[in-house]
Amino acid sequence: AQSVTQLGSHVSVSEGALVLLRCNYSSSVPPYLFWYVQYPNQGLQLLLKYTTGATLVKGINGFEAEFKKSETSFHLTKPSAHMSDAAEYFCAVSSTGRRALTFGSGTRLQVQP
């Protein structure tokens, strides 16, 4: 079975500050890991994904995430928050043989001016 835990349902940062959204996963086989973003009244949009190879993955809008197998983590970071980053962020896991993604509960990011 697979599962995803996102620590912190709400995160608030100041504009220009570091963004760190935490994601831990559980998987009995090598995972594929994803971060999606959901802006108000919209569907989910892929930010980045890890499949194999380089453990530091760069995505859109300046976000990146690092796969750490020993810590079963895939935390999302951005060096400098922008007001437009305010949204809900979802971590998801899958693997070969699974039919669909398993999502975490989401983290709502607030960016204060």
Add this chain to the structure above:
Amino acid sequence: ETGVTQTPRHLVMGMTNKKSLKCEQHLGHNAMYWYKQSAKKPLELMFVYNFKEQTENNSVPSRFSPECPNSSHLFLHLHTLQPEDSALYLCASSQDLQVWGPGELFFGEGSRLTVL
């Protein structure tokens, strides 16, 4: 045309009504999905279709009835729903099922359902 289109965007229905949600994808994908998004809960996978065939029903109550007439269209027929069924229903598509590799899911904007 955007990639995945869902209609209606908002729906209010009584518990005795029958209504349907529609999803259409213009991406040439083979797999389509229904997810339920409720406040403060993880996205819940409801149904998966691959080449029009249902490959997964995640223990969804029979008051939700999916239909996939072709690879581009997916419906969710609703009848005798309960207030706790109020949620955002998201449709997604992918090139193939995840079983073949880490394919990206493309989501529609969702249908916000309120059951009175």
